Amino acid sequence: MEESFLILKEIYEVEDDLYKERMEFLDSVLELNKFISSPVRTLSLGQRMRADLAAALLHNPKVLYLDEPTIGLDIIAKANIREAIKGINAKYKTTVILTTHDLDDIENLCERMIMIDNGKKIYDGEIKAIKEKYGEIKKIKIDVKNIDEFEKLDFRKEFNLEKEDLKLNIEKNSLIIEFNRKKSSVSDIISYILKKIDVLDINIFETEIEEIIRKIYKNEVEMN
Numbered sequence: 001m002e003e004s005f006l007i008l009k010e011i012y013e014v015e016d017d018l019y020k021e022r023m024e025f026l027d028s029v030l031e032l033n034k035f036i037s038s039p040v041r042t043l044s045l046g047q048r049m050r051a052d053l054a055a056a057l058l059h060n061p062k063v064l065y066l067d068e069p070t071i072g073l074d075i076i077a078k079a080n081i082r083e084a085i086k087g088i089n090a091k092y093k094t095t096v097i098l099t100t101h102d103l104d105d106i107e108n109l110c111e112r113m114i115m116i117d118n119g120k121k122i123y124d125g126e127i128k129a130i131k132e133k134y135g136e137i138k139k140i141k142i143d144v145k146n147i148d149e150f151e152k153l154d155f156r157k158e159f160n161l162e163k164e165d166l167k168l169n170i171e172k173n174s175l176i177i178e179f180n181r182k183k184s185s186v187s188d189i190i191s192y193i194l195k196k197i198d199v200l201d202i203n204i205f206e207t208e209i210e211e212i213i214r215k216i217y218k219n220e221v222e223m224n
Contacts (some may be wrong), residue, residue, distance in 0.1 A: 001045070002036050005058065019058070026054040029084040035163050046077030050084070057088060059132035064185075066098040070105055077212060082108045103210045117217060132219050135207030139182045142193060143201040146174060150175050152196045155188065159184040161191075173200075 009019045027033050030050040030119060043051065045196055049069065055081045056064060069085070070078040080085065086109065088094055100106065104112060106127065113130065115123040123130060144150070145172060155166055155177070165180040186204060 001040050004034075005055065008055055008058050008067040014059055018060075022058060022060065023054075025026060026057060029087040030054055031080075035056075046073050046080070049077070049081060053081070053084065054120060057092075057094070060092055063095045064095065066096060068100055068102070069098055070100070078102075078104070083202065085109055103208075103213065112149055115213070115216065120214065125221065131207055132208065132210060132217065135140055135211045136180050136182050137207050137211075139207075140177045140179075140186065140189060141174055141201075141203040141205070142177065142180055142197075144199060145173065145222055147175075149197040153193065155160055155179070155189070155192075157178055159188070 005023070007015075014022070017057065023032070027036075027121075029054060030169075032054055035047045039045075040048070040051075053066075053069070060144075066085070070081050071074055073081065082105065085096055089096055096109070098105065098109065110127055111124065114121060114124065150170065153175075155161060155168070156163075161179065161183055165183045167178040169176040169178075177189065190202060193202075212221075
């Protein structure tokens with residue numbers, strides 16, 4: 001496989017010093033030396049993905065198009081590919097445009113997202129913006145020693161929340177609170193909890209992009 005990179009070097013007319021520099025960098029983010037001397041037919045899917053990515057970047061393109069770059073890969077291989085893409089973007093300022101159905105790719109790699117439905121563009125903007133606009137449900141997990149403590153809490157009365165604006169679920173010694181952040185703030189909810197009960201731990205979760213996109217495609221939110 002090493003010969004393939006040398007052929008690409010000549011095709012793209014990459015100078016010797018630049019070729020060496022880029023191959024060293026690509027090896028650092030893609031670990032090419034672990035398999036670069038192996039025949040292509042012996043490579044795993046993850047290794048072939050990394051080799052293809054390195055080949056596409058050898059001549060330092062300004063724009064890189066990736067189609068489902070992590071499809072079929074295991075968790076570790078996906079993480080390695082994502083870290084490599086981020087490293088390449090940071091090192092060479094390469095603009096990366098990817099198409100994917102893996103929402104973890106979007107969460108981990110993208111600043112801007114374009115959504116298409118039936119050939120029509122329905123969203124074009126920042127990931128942060130779509131979460132802020134359509135991710136109205138916040139989740140808080142409260143851990144306590146004694147679940148009887150939860151009886152002291154009455155969120156609906158305290159914050160005047162309707163049934164659809166609040167969901168409570170007890171799991172062992174934890175209370176999962178899902179609420180509409182447009183009706184009450186995280187700080188108010190946490191402040192109320194700390195005044196009422198003894199807490200071991202608190203975890204705050206952002207609305208997952210998967211849930212937002214599901215709602216958009218099911219027309220559960222109004223796009224404008």
